[in-house]
Every structure is written in C-alpha cells, then in structure tokens.
Amino acid sequence: MLRYLTLPVTPFAQNCSLVYDDETHQAAVIDPGGDLPRLLQTVDQLGLKLEQIWLTHAHIDHAGGTAELAAKRGLPIIGPHKGDQFWIDGLPQQGAMFGFPPASAFTPDRWLEDGDTVTLAGHVLNVRHCPGHTPGHVVFHSPEMKRAFVGDVLFAGSIGRTDFPQGDYDTLIASITQRLWPMGDDTVFIPGHGPESSFGAERRSNPYVRGT
Template identity: 45%
Template sequence: MALQFEIIAVTPFRQNCTLLWDDESGDAVLTDVGGDVPHLLAEIERRGVNLRGIWLTHGHLDHAGGVVELLKHCDVPVIGPHRDDEFLLQSLPEVTAGYGFPVSPAFEPTRWLEEGEVLEVGAYRFDVLHIPGHTPGQVVFYCAEADLLIAGDVLFYETIGRTDFPRGNHEDLITNIRSKLLVLPPQTRVIAGHGRMTTIGHEREFNPFLQ
C-alpha cells in the first residue's frame, strides 16, 4: 500500500490540482481546487476514494477559485493557506470576474495554517512549510515518507514563482526556497503549481535562479 496521487490540470491557466489518497484507507484530499469542479468530482468517483479535505497552498484564483463550488457537493474542511493570503481570498469575486473565470465568492478557510503544522492523508503525514514570496501566505506540503512535495507556485522545473503580484517579494522567495526546500532530500519529487514535475536534486543543480 502507498500514497497515491493524480495531477489534474484545471482552469485556462492549467493549474495542477492534485488528488492525494492513501491506498489502504481510501482517504483523500484535493490540493488547490482552482476550478473545473465537475471534472474533479468525476475523478474522485472514478478512483472510489473518500474526500476528507481541501488543502490550499495560496489564494490566487487558479488555485482557490473552485473551492466554494466544490463545497456545494462535498462537506469537507478547507485547510490553508497562511492567514497572510486572506486579502486574496476576499478579492476572489473581482479577480475571477476580471479574468473571465466563473465568479468565485469570497470565503475563509476552515483553518489557516502556520509553519510547523502537520496534516494527514490516511497514514501519511505532511509537514506544512510557510514559503512567502510568490504570495505572503503561500505554504507547501511535504511528506518525508513518500518523498513528495506539493509546492504550489513556489518552485517549478528550472524556474521559480513570479513575485510581481501584490505583496510578492523576490528576495523572500529565494531565501525561503534555499533555507527550507533545497535542504530536503534530493530524491524528493516536486509537484509544481503548473507544468511538469521535478525533484529537489534537479533544481539544486540546474535551476538558474538558485545557483
């Protein structure tokens, strides 16, 4: 038995929503429910898993814009991001409308996250790391047992997250990646917020922003 995952690209921005589940218990979570909710519901049903929660890395529309719609179908807690992204979740109605997305109401998660907290999917534990820079409240989820990092828009294949959004900070992002992510084992697989997967070892060696 093992921790399983399926990456599901959602919204016109092709954001990587991840369905994580524990084979043995069938318990599952969705990370970064940006949209395309009918497709996500169909995948949950196809896998035969029990959705236990929604985890958010940060408050941008392509990561959080589908949450309220999903909650109409699934009564589960919304966990994260850090409270410093509250302004983004409150601005969702205007921002989603401005981008031509289905309008998302503002919402507050069931629980904000702090550095050092631990979340669980079945028997698997994920450490919460606060990585401000792309947004001030960005968090990531790291499972040491499965060598897996859900990175949101912090770290991508040979690049890093944008820092030109409101309250972004390039220096903070670089400092946090170096001190909290590059110290993880090199074999750690990274599910980025967009695009292909990578590993910590690959980014240490080849990411031009981190040399």
C-alpha cells in the same frame, strides 16, 4: 500507502492534486482551482472518499473552486497561511479580471503556520510557510512519498512570479533555499504548473537558484 494524481485544471493548466490512501481511499484535494465536474468525475472513477481541501495559496487558478467544492461535499478548508486572507477576499474580483467562472470568498476552517502538519488516513505531511509568491503561501511535504506539493514557489526551470501584490523576490529565494532544499535533493516536487522535477535537479540547473 499514500498515492497522488495530478489533474491540470482551469485555462491556466494549474496542477490540482488528489492525494489518497490506496487502502482506505480517503483523499484530500490540493488547490481545486476550477473544473469541478471533471475533478469530481475523477474522484468518483477512482472510488475516492474526498475528505479535505488543502490550499497552497489563494490565487484564482488555485483556489477558485474551493468555496463551491467545500459546500458541495461538506469539506473542511485547510490552509493557506493567514497572510493570504486578502487574496481570498478578492477571489470574486480575481475571477472577473481573468475571465474565470464566478468564485466566492471563504474563511478557511484552519489556517496553517510553518511547522504544522496535515493528516490523511494516518499519513502525516509537513507544512512549511514559503512566502514570496504570495505572503501566505504554504507547501505540503510527504517524507513518506519523498514528494512536495509546492504550488507556485518553484517550477521546473523557473520560480514563482513576485510582481503580484505583496510578492517579494528575495523572500521567495529565501523560502526555496531555507525551506525547500532541506527536504533533500531526491525529493520530487509537484509545482503549480508544468512538469515535476526534483530539488536536486533544480539546484543544478535552474538559472534562478542554481548553486544555492
């Protein structure tokens, strides 16, 4: 069975998630933005075998620890979409701007496209390209768990910011309504910040996308 544990990291309390098979203990980490000693301590405490890094997008609080973690544990970096290459290239500047520890740029081992899949211990998650917050943002959906790891596309009661370079409000709303809603109202999503919610709850109450 596929399970996950969410661990807030960095001063921005970014929801870094460990996704793992409860029998083999094979694991992937989604958005290792920082606080790597605490993250790796949790990995070791759970007895997990960390095998992959999956990225939703390349803002510093989501991707800041990626290069170091990949080098430290010999892990492949999967995602995001190539539209975020300029954000990856700018990670050192992002880190300095927001007072984060030094962060290195990197080249993902695999860029992701809409309709791709990622696989962990035989479990398949679907990839949807959901631009708007950043141009290369992707979402990981597990029909098996009825869970979606959505980064900064959607939050409980809010949506991602669109005032960063190459962000776009209309594009973000289209990503939510055309790419997320078809996953089903009963799908629970893990946002990049804050508490979990369901797509159905947000369609009913979120002021930005209510009734869409």
